[in-house]
Amino acid sequence: MRPLARFAVTLLAAAALCLYGAAMCMAQEPATGAASAPPQKPAQSDSAGAPALKLTLQDALARARKNSVAFQSALTDSAIARQDRFQAAGALLPSVTYNNLAWYTQLNKTSSPIFIANNAAHEYLSQANIHESIDLAGVSSFRRTAALAAAAKARAEIASRGLVVTLVQDYYSVAAAQQKVVSAQKAADEGDRFLKLTQDLEHGGEVAHSDVIKAELQANERRRGLQEAQLSWLNARLDLAVLIFPDFNENFEVTDDLHAPAPLPTLGEVQQQAARDNPDVRAALENARASGFDVTGARAGYLPSLTVDYWYGIDAPQFAVNGPGGVSNLGSSAAATLNIPIWNWGATQSRIKQAQLRRDQAKRELSLAQRKLLAEIKSLYSEAETALNELGGLDRSAQLAEESLRLTTLRYKGGEATVLEVVDAQTTYAQSSAAYQDGAVRYRVALANLQTLTGVLTTP
Numbered sequence: 001m002r003p004l005a006r007f008a009v010t011l012l013a014a015a016a017l018c019l020y021g022a023a024m025c026m027a028q029e030p031a032t033g034a035a036s037a038p039p040q041k042p043a044q045s046d047s048a049g050a051p052a053l054k055l056t057l058q059d060a061l062a063r064a065r066k067n068s069v070a071f072q073s074a075l076t077d078s079a080i081a082r083q084d085r086f087q088a089a090g091a092l093l094p095s096v097t098y099n100n101l102a103w104y105t106q107l108n109k110t111s112s113p114i115f116i117a118n119n120a121a122h123e124y125l126s127q128a129n130i131h132e133s134i135d136l137a138g139v140s141s142f143r144r145t146a147a148l149a150a151a152a153k154a155r156a157e158i159a160s161r162g163l164v165v166t167l168v169q170d171y172y173s174v175a176a177a178q179q180k181v182v183s184a185q186k187a188a189d190e191g192d193r194f195l196k197l198t199q200d201l202e203h204g205g206e207v208a209h210s211d212v213i214k215a216e217l218q219a220n221e222r223r224r225g226l227q228e229a230q231l232s233w234l235n236a237r238l239d240l241a242v243l244i245f246p247d248f249n250e251n252f253e254v255t256d257d258l259h260a261p262a263p264l265p266t267l268g269e270v271q272q273q274a275a276r277d278n279p280d281v282r283a284a285l286e287n288a289r290a291s292g293f294d295v296t297g298a299r300a301g302y303l304p305s306l307t308v309d310y311w312y313g314i315d316a317p318q319f320a321v322n323g324p325g326g327v328s329n330l331g332s333s334a335a336a337t338l339n340i341p342i343w344n345w346g347a348t349q350s351r352i353k354q355a356q357l358r359r360d361q362a363k364r365e366l367s368l369a370q371r372k373l374l375a376e377i378k379s380l381y382s383e384a385e386t387a388l389n390e391l392g393g394l395d396r397s398a399q400l401a402e403e404s405l406r407l408t409t410l411r412y413k414g415g416e417a418t419v420l421e422v423v424d425a426q427t428t429y430a431q432s433s434a435a436y437q438d439g440a441v442r443y444r445v446a447l448a449n450l451q452t453l454t455g456v457l458t459t460p
Contacts, residue, residue, distance in 0.1 A: 053252040055244075057171055060254075063244040064167045065160070074152075074159035081145070081152035088142040094132040101125040102319070120317040127313030135305040140297035144290045151286035157279040161452040168448035169441070170240040175258040176437040177233035183433035184222070184229035187426060191215075191222035194409065194422060201413075211419040218423045225430060258440045259395075262447060264388050265454075267381055273454035274377055284362070284369035291359035298355040301348035307337040377453060384446035387439065394432070394439040401425070401432040 055063075065071055103123040105113040113121060198215040201207040241250055265273075314321065316329035323329050341348070408425040411417035 050251055053249075054255050055171075055252050057168070057254075057256045060171050060240070060244050061164060061167050064163055067244060067246050068163050071156075071159045071163045074156040078149070078152040078156040081149040085142070085145040085149040088138075088145040092138050092142055094130055096128065096130050098128050098313075099125065122317050123315070124317070124319040125313070125315045126319070127311045127315065130310045132308045133305065134308070136300035136303055137297045137305075140293045140300060144293035144297065147286045147290035147293060151283045151290065154279040154283035154286060157455070158283065158452075161279065161455065164451060165445065165448040167243060169445045170236070170243055171254055171256070172258050172441045172444045173236045174233070174240050174254050175256070176441045177229070177236040178254075179258065179437045180434055181226070181229045181233050183430065183437075184226040187430045187433075188219075188222040188226045190405065190409075190426060190429075191219035194412075194426070195219045197409075197413065198419065206415065207419070214419045214423060218426060222426070222430070258437070258444070262444065264384055264447070265450075267377075270381055270450060270454055271377055274373060277455040278373055278453055279455075281366070281369045281373055284366040288359070288362040288366045291355065291362040294355040295352065295359055298348065298351040301341060301344075301351065304338055304340045307339070308334075309336075310334045373453065380446065380449045380453065384443065384450055387443040387446045391436075391439045391443050394436040398429075398432045398436040401429040405429045 101124070103118060103125075105115055105118040105121055105123070107121050108114050113119070195212070195215040195218075198207060198212045202209055202212050237250060237252075240254075241248065241252070310332065311334070312330075312332040314329040315331070316323055318324075318329065321329055405422075405425040405428075408417050408422050412419065412422050
């Protein structure tokens with residue numbers, strides 16, 4: 001019976017080992033299958049089957065300009081400033097009004113009006129009045145509002161260029177996030193393939209179980225990286241959707257190529273365009289001009305002002321063109337008034353002092369804007385130049401990392417590399433791919449920042 005007992009024990013042990021191996025395989029298969037699934041797009045808010053809206057950068061920019069509250073607020077301020085200028089111009093021109101008035105005055109015992117300023121018991125006035133006021137303060141007010149309108153227009157241009165920077169960053173962040181999902185999917189698939197390879201080699205007795213453990217840890221890390229990349233893609237799409245759509249809409253695709261050639265203008269071109277088209281300097285310059293007209297308007301308080309009026313119509317006891325006996329009630333009169341300021345307890349001098357303080361501050365702000373422009377030209381151009389120079393190296397690094405991963409995996413299959421080398425190659429590939437996408441976005445944003453100085457947006 002002892003040989004039979006030993007044989008039975010051997011069979012039971014073999015069966016147990018087979019069951020254990022089958023359980024291990026079943027435990028690995030769901031994770032492998034889950035990681036190899038293609039990346040899922042973020043949930044769409046539109047009805048199923050609706051074609052996605054394809055957006056170029058220019059399309060997205062046009063939508064953002066319509067829907068950006070900050071940009072529309074700047075446009076509204078500019079439009080209001082233009083209306084202020086129109087009103088100030090109208091104040092310099094003659095005005096025409098038509099006045100109608102009826103008086104009733106109590107009579108005394110002699111049938112004369114009690115109030116000496118009144119002409120009769122019943123007096124009717126119906127006259128057209130042309131009024132003109134000639135005053136240096138009015139001219140200065142018009143010039144001031146014209147300068148402020150130009151400054152508001154420049155601020156609207158600043159808001160427009162700032163919106164471009166935000167839009168470019170959000171737009172290409174979506175494109176980069178989508179590329180990162182693709183790279184993360186490739187890394188996850190590679191991690192699963194390497195895990196399967198180590199398991200096969202372990203079953204053949206060629207590698208230790210520690211290699212399988214390390215490969216499984218790496219595969220899990222790559223799956224988590226894929227999930228994080230998908231989340232980043234979703235968040236980038238939501239940020240762009242909020243910026244460009246008046247209602248919430250996720251059913252869109254960005255079509256511009258993140259890696260399409262985008263030339264960098266020369267430093268001389270940037271300096272020339274910035275000197276001519278920079279809205280910050282233009283706004284500061286117009287504010288300085290407006291403050292100068294404030295001083296002129298305040299000094300006008302020392303000068304005389306002339307007012308001229310002309311009336312035509314009736315001023316008679318009857319509300320009629322002709323009075324008793326057919327006498328015409330129509331007539332005209334004119335008046336000219338010259339107001340000469342004499343004394344107002346220093347109020348004019350105080351207003352002049354206020355205006356001079358504002359003018360001096362506006363000049364300091366203009367000087368600061370000019371200095372900042374020179375500094376920003378060098379800083380932003382250096383940023384764009386550095387990003388462009390690094391972009392080529394990042395592209396090459398991503399290509400080398402992918403090739404290194406392929407070769408290291410082949411060497412591992414041949415027993416010439418360790419599992420740590422393969423894991424390191426996988427990590428390097430994932431990091432270099434993400435860095436390449438981030439570098440491309442950085443260059444695009446740097447170009448957009450340059451256009452805030454030049455007004456020229458470089459697009460593919």
